[in-house]
Amino acid sequence: MMPIDSIFPITDPTWIFFLVLCIILFAPILLNRLHIPHIVGMLLAGVLIGPHGLDLLQRDSSFEIFGNVGLLYIMFLAGVEIDLADFNKNKNKSVVFGLTTFLFPFIIGALVCHYLLQMEWAGSLLIASMFSSHTLVSYAIVSRYGLSHNRSINMAVGGTIITDTISLIVLAIISQLAHGNNNSHFWIVMAVSVIVFITGVIYLFPRVARFFFRTFEDPVQQFIFVMAMMFLAAIGANAAGLEGLLGAFFAGIVLNRLIPSGSPLMGRIEFVGNAIFIPYFLIGVGMLIDVSVFIKGIDAIIVATVMVVGGTLGKFIAAWIPQKIFGLHKDEGLMLFGLSESHAAGTLAMVMVGYELGLFNENVLNATLVFILMTCIISSLATEKASRQLVLNDELSTSPLDKGDDEKILIPMVANQNVENLMQVAMMMRNPKLNRGLIGLNVVYDNSSQKEIEDGRKCLQRAEKIATSADVRMQTQSRLATNLSNGIVHALRENDASELILGMHKREIGNDNSFFGPVTLGLLAGTSRQIILVRPTMPINTLRRIHVVIPAKAEYEAGFYRWVNRLSRMAGILGCRIIFHAHSRTWNILSSYLNSYSPKIRAEYVPSIGQNELKRMSSEVNDDHLLVVVSARKGSISYRPAFEHIPELIDEYHPQVSLMMIFPDEYAEDTDIPTLYTPHATTNYKGYETHKGWLSELMEKWRSKA
Secondary structure (H helix, E strand, C coil): CCCHHHCCCECCHHHHHHHHHHHHHHHHHHHHHHCCCHHHHHHHHHHHHCCCCCCCECCCHHHHHHHHHHHHHHHHHHHHHCCHHHHHHCHHHHHHHHHHHHHHHHHHHHHHHHHHCCCCHHHHHHHHHHHHCCCCCCHHHHHHHCCCCCHHHHHHHHHHHHHHHHHHHHHHHHHHHHCCCCCHHHHHHHHHHHHHHHHHHHHHHHHHHHHHHHHCCCHHHHHHHHHHHHHHHHHHHHHCCCCHHHHHHHHHHHCHHHCCCCCHHHHHHHHHHHHHHHHHHHHHHHHCCCCCHHHHCCHHHHHHHHHHHHHHHHHHHHHHHHHHHHCCCHHHHHHHHHHHHCCCHHHHHHHHHHHHCCCCCHHHHHHHHHHHHHHHHHHHHHHHHHHHHHHHHHHHCCCHHHHHCCCCEEEECCCCCCHHHHHHHHHHHCCCCCCCCEEEEEEEECCCCHHHHHHHHHHHHHHHHHHHHCCCCEEEEEEEECCHHHHHHHHHHHCCCCEEEEECCCCCCCCCCCCCHHHHHHHHHHCCCEEEEEECCCCHHHCCEEEEECCCCHHHCCCHHHHHHHHHHHHHHHCCEEEEEECHHHHHHHHHHHHHHCCCCEEEEEECCCCCHHHHHHHCCCCCEEEEEECCCCCCCCCCHHHHHHHHHHHHHCCCCEEEEEECCCCCCHHHCEECCCCCCCEEECCEEECCCHHHHHHHHHHHHC
């Protein structure tokens, strides 16, 4: 019989990977029953199976490689998922938090290490910088709860880059001084290198990425490209004398707008990171912990206790002060503390440098590993609790418009169509809080060939695959009809869909050469529901600006707030400017709505000059902009005979621009239409008031005249 010591530790790569996957699979299942965060389970599992536990696995090169990738992934995800609009809005708060979360732990760490642990000032300052730095280990919890938009999280992410940068600068100074590199030439070279690195990432990365996404649409190629950019930024940061994790964070920030939340690409990035690399990193950190050291002597226990108490106290004070200054909710303050409490990579780097320089002994080294474990556990518990409370508060404060929205988007599609862009538009416009799926539809003539029917089904399968990769539910339907528009209208009624999003008619020589085509014209006549026509000339995620042309009296249309809601949501996800070309009265109502329901989007206003607006805009709308034209059906309040010439103006002045045409709802329940300016309103609706019949009467008068 083979002795046990010859089997363990396991060295076979297949068995190593199998055991790690079992931990990643079963740890969350078991810990859910105990209400313990998954991250804590990964760390404890690493302690258990590591060389200082049961010695089932050695911390070999695979854990170093995958662990390093996992750490970069955490920082990259933090940069990609951050709400840039909210980040810009709260950047001053982020700076304040970044300074407090550095200063207070640093001061406490320096004092307790020098006076309580009797350490030299060089070692005390290095441990103090360890207290100040932190790693967003528990950001995976935030990502799972979908809370990346919260201001406290954006403050924590922004503060991380500030405190980690200062802490690593302190590390660099102490390290270089210990090596005798205290001349001005070294510091000048380092400063120039950092400036070159940051400038290169900010100006080159977005341009290269935008070109790549426009040229290559294969999802695997796009994912590999994003990963390559992340590692390139990390390499550049190391070359500049910074930590690679800062480079990964910068890469996430600059690629943020090109990787929309809820997109298939974002889904792939999150899936791979949360399934493999981040758990590998956490297990690897746990394997470093040597619990037996604390049984052998009391010195390590004293050092570990001082570090845990001092570091935690410093981070708690650093989170409490901004909470009081900016009037944050207590759960947001807890979130600040939870995200900033965990220590990992930066702390490991600092303690190893101090150990190699002779500033620390083995007690400090082992105490630091326990410090990492305990702070990660505290961080995970605090972040989990804060996340649950913030989600609950978010649900309780959901806008009445969201709760009453009958959103159910139907997407008619045909073979040989750019399904990817059509699906991206639909997924950006859908409300994730409602968690309602999309409906994909393919209608063909009842005398179509089997090949045409099969091509339509493949088109739906493609759309369903795109939705699944973004974790969006999608129902698909195929049907035969003698008239395509009638088939779509019947499907819309059967599914009680709220709106249609479909590709714009492609004109071909020898066939119908009208701008809209017979199917679109049939839909406009056959349904009063909102119809959005899309003509994308490039990938939606690479658009840099949205221009919206709004006709006079559009605010009186029943579907006014529906399309405004959809466009503002899309602009928020893309992170681009949205410019409204409208009359002043329309803008007054529109801006009030946006200030209350979409305050984060970057909305601008340009006074409209009427039917010549499309001509005037020809010099403003570029190839990487989206032109949105809000139109209306005949007989509606905002309809004008000049609308008949819109196709001609688009063909003449905007032939190659990405285009979207919106035909709003003609009818809506009176209580679903908020407004700020109505003398007959009686019900207040979070700053808005609802019509009580006068709009319906006005619309009927207009229709009777028409």
